[in-house]
Amino acid sequence: MAVKKSELYSLLWEACNKLRGGVEPSRYKDYVLVLLFFKYVSDRYKGQRFAEFTVNEGASFEDLIAAKGKSDVGERVDKIIQKFLEENRLQGSLPDVSFNNPDELGSGKELVDKVSGLIAIFQNPAIDFKSNRASGDDIIGDAYEYFMMKFAQESGKSKGQFYTPSEVSRIIARLIGIGDIKQETGKKWTLHDPAAGSGSLLIRAADEAPTDEDGNSIVSIYGQEKYPDTAGLAKMNFILHNKGTGEIKSANTLANPAYKDDFGGLRKFDFIVMNPPFSDKDWTDGIKPSEDKFKRFDGYGIPPEKNGDYAWFLHVLKALDSQRGKAGIILPHGVLSRPNAEETIRKAVLDKRYIKGIVGLPANLFYGTGIPACIIIIDKEDADKREGIFMINASRGFKKDGNKNRLREQDIEKIVQTFINKEEIEGYSKFVTYKEILEQNEGNLNVPRYIQKIDDTLPQNIASHLKGGIPEIDINSIEKLWRISPALKKEIFTCVDEKHNVYNLVMSPNEIETVISEDENIKNEIENECGELFGTWRDAVKDSLLNINASTNPKELIRNMGIEILSDFESAQLLDNYHVYDFLLNYWNEKMQDDVYVIKASGYEAGREIEYVYAQKKAKDENGEEIKVDDTSKMKSFEGALISRQIIEREYFEAELLALNELIEKVTILESELDEMREEESGDEGLLVNALNEKGDGIPKSNLNKQIKELEGKKTSPVVNDITKLIELFEVDNTSEMEKIVKANSELMAYELINKNGSFGKAKLRAALKEANENAVIPEIYADEYNSLLAYQAKMIEKEEADKTIKEAQKALDDLVLAKYSALTIDEIKHLLFEKKWMTRLESDVTGAIEQVLNTLASRVILIAKRYEHTLAEIEEKTARSKEKVKSALERMGYTW
Template identity: 30%
Template sequence: MTTTSPKRITQRELESYLWGAAVLLRGLIDAGDYKQYIFPLVFLKRLSDVYDEEHAAALEVYDDEELADLPENHRFAIPDGAHWADLRKITSNIGTALKAAMRAIESANPDTLTGVFGDGEWTNKDLLPDSTLSDLIEHFSTKTLSVANLPEDELGQGYEYLIKKFADDSGHTAQEFYTNRTLVHLMTMMLKPQPGESVYDPTCGTGGMLISTVAELKRQGKEWRNLRLYGQELNYGTSAIAKMNLFLHGIADGHVAHGNTLAKPAFLDAHGRLRTFDVVLANPPYSIKTWNRAAFAKDPYGRNMWGVPPQGRADYAFFQHIAKSLDPKTGRAAVLFPHGVLFRREEVALREALVKSNLLEAVIGLGPGLFYNSPMEAVVIILRATKSAERQHKVLFINAVNEVAREQAHSFLGDQHQTKILGAYRDFTDVDGFAAVATLDQIEAKAYNLAIPLYVSGSTTSNGSTVESVDVALVSWREAATTANAAIGDVLALLRQEIAQ
C-alpha cells in the first residue's frame, strides 16, 4: 500500500486558516466568544485527522482494517458517528450533531478528554444557524491536520497565535486567558524547571504558563515528557481550552481542573491536605472583591497563615495559597501581582508575615503595557522554599520599568531585556539604579513596605531623568504625618497638664 507524502502546513498558512474561521463568525457572536466555538472545532478536526493517520500507519503494518482499528493503535477513541467525516454529511440540526459528537468523544476518553470541548451553545440556531456551522466545517475541511502535516509544536504555536488574536480582537484585557509570553518565558527561566518535576498554575487560563515549562526544557534539549503539569481554572470554557492546548502540545501528563481555587482547590494529597509542587507559575486575577473572606478565615487547608486579607482585595489569599502549595524543599514560585501588594496599608500585617517567612526571594517591577489592551504595570514576586546560604534573610529588588520594547501597539520583553533582568536575578547583587539587595532587618526598618524605589536608588524614567516614586512620596508623607500626630499629642498633653494645674 502506498502513502502520499505529507503536505506540510506553514505557520503563515496555519494562522490564515485559523483566523479565517473567526471571519465567518463576525457579526454573529461577540469577538470575546470566538474561542468557545473555534477551538473545539479545530480540536475535533485534529483528533479525527490524527486518528486517520494512526489508522493508516497500523494498516501499513497489519494490512487489516479491523486490526488497524484496535485501541492499542490509537492514543484516543473516536466513537461511530463522531468523526469529522460523519459531521460533514449532516445538513440540518448541525449544532445538535456537533454537540453529540463532542460529548461522545469525551465519554469515550474519560481519563484524557473529559470536558475538553467546553460548553458552547452549539444548538442555539439564532447564534449559530446551520449555514454558518456548515461553512465552518467546510472551512476547516480544507486542510488535513495530521501530525505529519502539522507537528504538535507547530499546531500549539497556532493555538497561541489564535489566543493572542482573540485577546486583541475582543477589545478586553483578556488577562484570564492570555499572559504576555515574553514575560512568561522570563518567569520560567528564573525558576529553572527540571525534568521530572511537578509544575502548578492555580489560575491557569489557557495553560500558557504550564506549556512554557515544557518549551524551556525543549529549548535546552532536556527531557520534557516526564514533567507533571497541574492547573485549575475558574472559567469552564477557558479550562477546556487549556486541556486542548496541553493535548495539542503533546503533553501526556497534564491535569487541568475546572473550579474556584480559593473556595475549592482541586489538587489534594492522600490526607486531604493541599498538594505541593516543585514549580508554581501564576497570574492570579487582580484585587477581586467577590470572594468568600469568611470561609478563608476558617480555611481547612491552613492557607491563612499570614492572616486574612481585606474583603476588597483577594491578592494575599492567592498569595498564601501559592506559598502553601510549595514543596517545602524544592518549591519555588513566580507570581504576577499589581504593585499594590508591595505597599498597601491595609495589608501591612500580611506583608510583615510574608517577609518574616523568609520565602520572599525577589521583587521585580515591570514596565507598562505588558498586558494586552492594558497599560497596567505589574510586579513579579519570586518565592523560594529553600534559599541558598548567601540569599538567606535577604530580598532582591529589581526596577525593570524601562526594560520593555514596543512594536505595533504591543509591548514585550526583548532578548536583551530578559537577559538583563535574568542576569541581575542570578547575580543577586546591587546594581546602581537597577537592583538592590535588602536584609530583612532593613525591610523591617521601612515598616515592611516593599515598594521598589525604597530600595533601588536612582530610579529613572524612560527619558533618563531621576524621579521620586509616588510610593516613596506616600511613605514619606505617612512618616511625616505620624511624626506630626505625635507632636500634636505631646502639645495636647502639655495643655491638659496646664489646665489641670
C-alpha cells in the same frame, strides 16, 4: 511541504475572524478552538491502534466535512463531536458549545453558512496534520496559543483574563529554576497552577523542565481553574502541546482546593506558577478566612476583605513544598507597598525570607487590566540563609502593540539573564538586603524605591545661555562616542574656560557627521561589530544550522543561538548586545523558524520545492456549490518554498537578471516620457487632449488610433481631388472627361492609372488614391496635433515592443530558475540558506542598526553644539532690531501710538 507557523496563524485567524459576525470574541473562541482541537486530534490519531485518542467512523473531521452545507449541519456537528467526547471520556472537559445554537450563530441559512464556513477553514490542505507529524505538536500548540492571544486582545477588559501573555509566561518559566532539576529515583517532580486560566503559564513552565531518556517530561502538571469552559480550554491546550496527561480540575481554588493530601490538607508541589485575578474582590466567597481549615493565613494575618491578592499569595506559600518549593507569581505592583493588613502580611513573609526576587513589569501588559504588575519569585530552599532580594525594574522595556504594551524579545532575555547572573545594572537591577528592606524601609518592596530610573535628559545651563559656550556635562553625555574615540572629543570641541569647564565648537555643525563617520577608531569599531563579532557568532552557529534533522528541537536551537549572540556581542561598544539579540529573535519569529520547521520535517531537500500561484477557475464542491479553485494549466507566478527566486537569480543568473533589469529600466523611462508628453499636452489647448480617456489621466491605444485616423481623413492635395473625380467619372463611364483631367494635371502622370489595354482601371485608380492620400498633407491647422499624436504613437509602439522583449526575457529567466531549483544539490541549498538568506538578513540588520546609532550620536553632538549657539544678549539684541524694523514700517504706513 510542512505547515509554516506564521502562515498557519494568519490563515486561521483571518478566516475565522471574517465568519465571527456578531458573536462575542470571548464566546466565539470556544467554537473555533474546539474545531481546531478536533481537527488536530482527528488528523493525528484516526486509524491508529493503541493511540492516545480514539477516532472512529462517525466521530472524525471527515464526518464534519460530509455535514457541510446540509440544512441540519449544526445538529450533525454536535452529534459527531459528542460521539468523539463520549468515546474518549472527555464529556465536560472541553468548552460547552453547540453548533446548533441560533442565539449565537444565527438561524436557517445564516447558521448553515457560518458553521459550514468554519469547517471549510480547517479543511484547508495547508493544515493537514496527518502529513505534518514531525512538527505538528509544536505548530498546532502554538497556533492555539496565538488564537487565545488574539481573542484575549479583542475580548476587552472584562473577559481577557483567561490568557497570560506568553512573554510573561516565558519569563516566569525560566526564573523559577525548573530547568535545573534532575531526575531522581522514586521522585516525580510536580508543577501546579491554582489559577490556571487557559493553561499557557503551566505549559510554558513545563516546557522548561528536562526530559527523561524516552523524551518525556520529568514534571507532572496540575491545574485548577474556577470556570469550567476555561478549564476546557486548558485541557485542549495541554493536549495540543503534547501534555495530555496534565490534569486540570474546575473549582474555586480558595474556597475548594482540588488538590489535597491524604490528611485533608493542601497537597504540596515542587513548583507553582500563577497569574490570579488581580485585586479579587470576591475571594472570600465560600470561605471564612478566620476559620480556614487549611491554615493558609496562620502566622501572616488575613488579607483585606475586598482585595484577595495576598489570599492567593498565601495559598501558594501553603501549597509549596516546605523544603525545596519554588514559585513564580504575577500580582499587581501595589502588593509591594500597600499599608495596613497587607503590610502586616508582607512583613511576616519577609521575616521568613521566602522571596528570592521581584521583577517590576511595564504597565498595560495584561488583557484584563492596565495597571502595572510584578513577578514575585519565591524559593523556600535555604531561605533561612538568604540575605536579600534581587530586584529588577523592567518597567521601561516594551513596545506598543495596538492599545497594549508588549515585552520585546530583548526585554525577556535581559530580565532572565540579569536575574540568573544576579548582575547589578544601574537603573535596572539591584540586590537589596533584607536589613535595608525591613529596617530602613519598613518592609516596603516598591521596586522604584530601590532602583530609580536613570534620567538621561540634559538640564539647561543658565550660565551658558547667558555667556555662551558649551558646558562639559553636555559633552560628557555622549560618553559612548568618546569611549570609542577619545580623540574625537578634542577634534570637535576645544576648552575655552578651564575653570568652569566650558567648550566651544571647533568646526561647523554641518561637518560633525562627516568627521565622526571618517574617524579611524569609529571605522575600526564598525568593522569589529559587523565583521569580527558577527563573524564569530556566525561561525559558532553554522554547524547547528547546517545539520538540522528530525530530532532537532527548534526552541532549543534558537535558545542556544540567542545565548551565543549575547555573549559574542557583549564587548560591542556601538550596539547593545540585547538589541542584536532582538534582531535575531525577530527574524526567527518572522521567517527563520518557518524554515527550520520545514527542514526538520522534510529535510534540506525542501530547498528544491516551489510554490506556484495559479489563475482561478470555477468548480463545484462536494455539496454542488460553486467555488473557485486553482487552474493548474495557468501559472501566474512562483516562489521558492525555502529559498526565494531572488536569491537563485542573483546567485546563478546575474547576467540574465542584469539584462532584464536594463529592459525594465528602459520601459520605466519610456513610461515616464509618455506621462510627460501626456501631461504637457493635456490642458484645454493641449495637442493630445482629444485622445484622453474620460478621466483625463491616460491615452488608450484605441483613442489614439481613432484620433490619428480622423486627422488623416482631413488630408488634402490637388492630386487626391483629381483622382477622386476620376473615380466618380469612372463609375458613370465618362472616359473623355477623365482624359481631360489627366491632361490638365501633370502630377497624375506619376501614378499608374491605365490598364494594359489602354483603358482606365478601377483597381488602379483606388490604389492611386491610397498612395496619393499617403502623400497628402495635413492642413496646417491640424499639423501640430497630428505630429504630436504620431510622436506619442511611436513612443507607445517602442514601449510595446520593449514590453514584449521583457516578457520573453522573463519567461527565459523563469525557465532557467525553475530548472535550477530542481537541480540544486544539498550543499548548494545549505549555502544559499545560510550565507545568502539567513546571514545576509541578520548582517544587514546589524549594519543598519550601527548606522542608526551613529546618526543618533551625531545628531546629539549637533544638538549640543547648537544648544548655546546664541547667548541671551544676542537673542535680545536681535529681537530689539526686529522690533525697531517693525515699528519703523508701521510708522511709514501712518500708524502712531
